Amino acid sequence: MxxxxxxxxxxxxxxxxxxxxxxxxxxxxxxxxxxxxxxxxxxxxxxxxxxxxxxxxxxxxxxxxxxxxxxxxxxATGKAWLWIGDRLRPLPERHVLGVPTALRPLVRSAVLSPAGVARAALDLVLPPTSAGPDPSVAAVVGRRMGRQVVDRLVDPLVGGINAGRADMLSLAATARPIADGAARSRSLVLGLRRAAPGPGGPVFxxxxxxxxxxxxxxxxxxxxxxxxxxxxxxxxxxxxxxxxxxxxxxxxxxxxxxxxxxxxxxxxxxxxxxxxxxxxxxxxxRHASVVTATLAYAPSALARPLEGAGMLVPRVEGRLITACTWSTTKWPALAASGMVLLRASAGRDGDSRAMDLDDTELVRRVHGELAEALGLREPPQASLVSRWARGFPQYxxxxxxxxxxxxxxxxxxxxxxxxxxxxxxxxxxxxxxxxxxxxxxxxxxxxxxxxxx
Ligand SMILES: Cc1cc2nc3c(=O)[nH]c(=O)nc-3n(C[C@H](O)[C@H](O)[C@H](O)COP(=O)(O)OP(=O)(O)OC[C@H]3O[C@@H](n4cnc5c(N)ncnc54)[C@H](O)[C@@H]3O)c2cc1C
Structure with a gap:
């Protein structure tokens, strides 16, 4: 071995x-x-x-x-957010790896522009689209539902799991449930709705x-x-x-x-x-490099309680961080620290900015973005940075x-x-x-x- x-x-x-x-x-x-x-x-x-x-x-x-x-x-599971523009918007309920399977929650979330929602809805009426034998995630989803669904929903989820790009990632290798939905029906929305219900119990x-x-x-x-x-x-x-x-x-x-x-x-x-x-x-x-940074804050740093479980940051927003988990919410046992722990990820395929920063500057920049998104009033009291050079294989x-x-x-x-x-x-x-x-x-x-x- x-x-x-x-x-x-x-x-x-x-x-x-x-x-x-x-x-x-x-x-x-x-x-x-x-x-x-x-x-x-x-x-x-x-x-x-x-x-x-x-x-x-x-x-x-x-x-x-x-x-x-x-x-x-x-x-613990809870609402996930997308950081788009100047605020956190809820990840719409009812989706499969970011592909919406219902339009009402999508509209309510305000994640897409009205034109983006209209384009997504076209999936229901468009004639069958063909994307070749091993298409990318973006090729299939984009043709059916438009670029905003790719950039603001699917890339953050599928790209987030793989630290990759929906434009490059193989649908069959990285998003099998979407591939199955696409095979099941002319419409992606209807194909995904027809999926058999998964087994109960926790996903992770x-x-x-x-x-x-x-x-x-x-x-x-x-x-x-x-x-x-x-x-x-x-x-x-x-x-x-x-x-x-x-x-x-x-x-x-x-x-x-x-x-x-x-x-x-x-x-x-x-x-x-x-x-x-x-x-x-x-x-x-190919492999992409990622950095994880866990920041420990005094509870007094929070201007408002943290709602939900974490956020994803679409690539098109140009931020350093790609995602953040409210660790003490996700794992209540960590509250024994007496701190609020936030774990941010930065870096993905095509974005090596985080890898190029030293730990001090990285923590400063990550804190700056978290402060902007979450309204943090104080800097972290402790931090832990881990670098994963070429840590994520790109399928x-x-x-x-x-x-x-x-x-x-x-x-x-x-x-x-x-x-x-x-x-x-x-x-x-x-x-x-x-x-x-x-x-x-x-x-x-x-x-x-x-x-x-
Ligand atoms: C930040 C991060 C978050 C992740 N989150 C999740 C998650 O939440 N859930 C999940 O399921 N997966 C997650 N993953 C993915 C998952 O952790 C990894 O894909 C998995 O652990 C890889 O296991 P492995 O044994 O294939 O490879 P590795 O863990 O990379 O092990 C390979 C080993 O080979 C050794 N090695 C390399 N070269 C040589 C050599 N020449 N001679 C001898 N030894 C060598 C290395 O030192 C290493 O120990 C995450 C990965 C990262 C980096």
Whole structure:
């Protein structure tokens, strides 16, 4: 296993359950990859992900298997806002990833101009539109409902989850529910309305004390495995019984099978000599950089109570921040800090301004924008900045075909070398666990295993 993020750890766990000998090599000093629970104002705060999708079984089941079932906790849900112009406007009720499925709440929200609403309503009467075999999110939504729905609703949601651009992101790879709605009916609104109701229960879950507990439990379970941190894999070459994994610092490791769970650009470097074709495809997957900044305010800083759960900031507004969660509202346990915690994100595909600022200036600018949006009267008392350089893989148009091509090239050039993780078939934690399960299945029983959906 190369990489000790959730994908590598979960793959190691599944393989250990099958009784295989596993070596896990991680470049960083600690395990967990993007999952990092840190501390601010005496409470645990997430620097990276804070929840995982609960409407699919993979991450939830893994937590239960690891004895963490009783510690799964749903975040408080509440109204979400869009910061458009000089004020926060409510995200209209009844939407699928930002695509409105009812016009009345859309009108009431005042998120679109009257002309924008009229254009969106045209979806109901326009003849069928065709957007080719693997269209972008914007191509499909824009043709049916107009540019304002893309810029002010769908890009903040779909683009927000992926730190990407609706103009570039593949609809099939990043917004499956919209793709299904588009396939179901000539009208997007009607197609999305016809979707079967989802299962009940929370959409997302976190863990009491923070997601790092999942990492810690997986690391404990991997105890019998050979886990090497602070060791960077530099290349994979053919070896005596399979493959030779070159490490810095050494020594190298001889293995039968290699599962690369590192970001695709790192895998590309390791495979340059062994499989130039797969390395070329791997290197072509773009990544965006993001910064998260959690700011702790004294309650007296709030001029008015915080309503709802957080806000999204459309790209077209040109602000530094892309989103902000009212963390102490979302996770009431954090109120033990006695502070009001706000977690802002900044940076996305095509916008590296936040990455270019030092921490002090970044916090100053983030606070300035939050003060403007929320009426904060005092600066933060403490802050925590985390930088995720090339942290978000971009599932551009053509992504799924590219991943298929990577797997085909590896099967031909380097059978027994697999890739799994956020760069490939879903970047959320749940999708990473599913890919880990699939990779472990391929290692223990090589042969066709259905790709995760
Ligand atoms: C700010 C942020 C917020 C997010 N929010 C959510 C959320 O709320 N919900 C959700 O489901 N997902 C969220 N995600 C996405 C999710 O956290 C990640 O996609 C997922 O954790 C990635 O797991 P991974 O194991 O595939 O990769 P990683 O976590 O990136 O792990 C890869 C590991 O490989 C190591 N590595 C790299 N190169 C080498 C090398 N040469 N040799 C050895 N090791 C190497 C790295 O050090 C790293 O530890 C978020 C991501 C970020 C950055």
């Amino acid at each position: 190369v990489g000790g993020g959730i994908t590598g750890l979960a793959t190691a766990y599944f393989l250990r359950q099958s009784g295989l000998d596993v070596t896990l090599i991680e470049a960083g000093d600690s395990l967990g990859g993007k999952i990092q629970t840190l501390e601010l104002a005496g409470v645990p705060v997430e620097a990276g992900p804070d929840t995982f999708l609960a409407r699919v079984p993979w991450a939830v089941d893994l937590c239960r298997q690891l004895g963490l079932g009783d510690d799964l906790v749903a975040p 879950l976190g863990l009491v004390g923070g997601l790092h507990r999942l990492v810690d439990r997986l690391a404990e379970e991997a105890g019998a495995a050979d886990v090497r941190t602070a060791t960077t894999v530099t290349a994979i070459a053919t070896g005596a019984g399979g493959y030779k994994v070159e490490c810095a610092p050494g020594p190298h490791v001889e293995v039968e099978t290699v599962v690369l769970t590192v970001p695709s650009f790192a895998a590309a470097g390791m495979l340059a000599a062994l499989s130039p074709l797969s390395a070329g495809h791997l290197g072509a997957i 551009d148009v053509g992504h799924q075909a590219r991943v298929d091509a990577i797997e085909a090239a590896l099967a031909a050039d380097a059978p027994g070398v697999l890739v799994a993780g956020a760069s490939y078939r879903g970047l959320g934690i749940a999708a990473c666990v599913e890919q880990a399960r699939r990779a472990a299945g391929l290692v223990t029983a090589p042969g066709p295993v259905a790709a995760p959906g």
